[in-house]
Amino acid sequence: MSAMTPDLTGRTVIVTGAGSGIGKAVAIQAAVIGANVVVTDIKGQDETAAEIGAAAEAHELDVTDAGAWSRVVEAVVASRGGVYGLVNNAGIASATDSLAVQTEEGWDAMIGVDLKGVWLGMRAVLAPMLAAGEGSIVNVASVAGLIGVSDVLAYSAAKGGVIAMTRQVSIQHAKDQIRVNAVCPGVTQTPILGDISDELLAAISNITPMGRLGQPDDIAGLTSYLLSPASAFLTGQAIAICGGFSVQ
Template sequence: MTTNTPREMKGQVAIVTGAVRGIGLAIARRLAREGCRVVVWDRDIAPFDAETAGFRPASLHTVDVADYASVEAALAATIAAEGRVDIMVNNAGINGPVTPLAAYPLDAWARVIAVNLTGVFNCCRAVVPHLSAAGYGRIVNVASAAGKEGIPNIAPYAAAKHGVLGLTKSLARELAETGVLVNCVAPVMAETDLLKEMTEEHIRLTKAKIPMGRLVQTDEIAAMVAWIASPECSFTTGFTFDISGGRANY
């Protein structure tokens, strides 16, 4: 049963992983605009500039989400500084090489899985006891359309994101009566720095699959995440929200 359901987002403490750039930065900016006290977690916080970002975070923490001890330390520091956590957005991720599976480097596979899947597990495992004890919380996991469809030459990325979908559904059912809702977003390729890790051919083929004929903008993803993370999203858990420009078919 819920014990502490707020009516608005203003004043809520929201952690966003991978929030220094790209999708994470757009989500953090949008949550700040909604009145949240945004806590930035990233492996490298040095590039963050409040003026360029368009908001001033409540705090910033250097975190390697693939390392559970690092996540635990960052969460402890966040709670010490902010008093609580209400929202956890697991966005941190890497693309990895665009390479056929038979030639995929073993160390690259391990790193993609560690950041994109184990990182989500680590953050959820650490924060769930705090959210459950409060009787309220929102966890939003950023997956990908690749996790639903499978994409040639990025099998580890697709596998990790598919794993995030399953983790989200499982955890949501575990927490269904606690007041903590767990949902997922599955965007298509976005206009971010991750494009630098991909081949032009891969980008062209991916864009061609989107009926709207363009890549998604990070602010469009942020708008969806902001609603899922809000008290208004009150009876949906374990769901994957597509952000696909018409590409998703299930």
């Protein structure tokens, strides 16, 4: 295997929101290429860890809870000896997120999980990554953080903020050999799509140059590459993975 083949053998990677969808696929793919995966979520984490087997450990982690972050990272450092990677994937979306209808409560909830949760995660793993002299963080943003998309006001604000934090932290810690990148999926088939009608999903497929929606494994493949030393010279980037949707 060349050094440029994604490989996470013996490396410990924390994945948030790994009970479902993209996070679950990320956790499984990371384990396939050798990682010890710390599967975290507010639900479904035990099932994903059981599917992976001995390479996984599950922790309940609400990404908005700074105390929970400290407890989980301390436990992982104790059990695995350190933290090499973090995938800040947990996220929520809402069907009522336009300027006309978003509420203050809804705004705060979305910013709490999708933006503040990413900051708390990066903050929690900083000390072990500095101690190890290396680290790789992948933040799951969205094409909605890069271009205008209808009906996703607070969501776009949060994801745009994630991309800005990704750039800032990548510069701040580049010389510490801590890399920080963002993946920006287009519409991807997971439970977060909720009640979106088949007709609307078909319409989105039709206006996507590649003619289909994303699948969780599409996003997991890029995430594995960004986590691994195969992308050693890549930092601060926000990479759209959307079948060409965002470049039209």
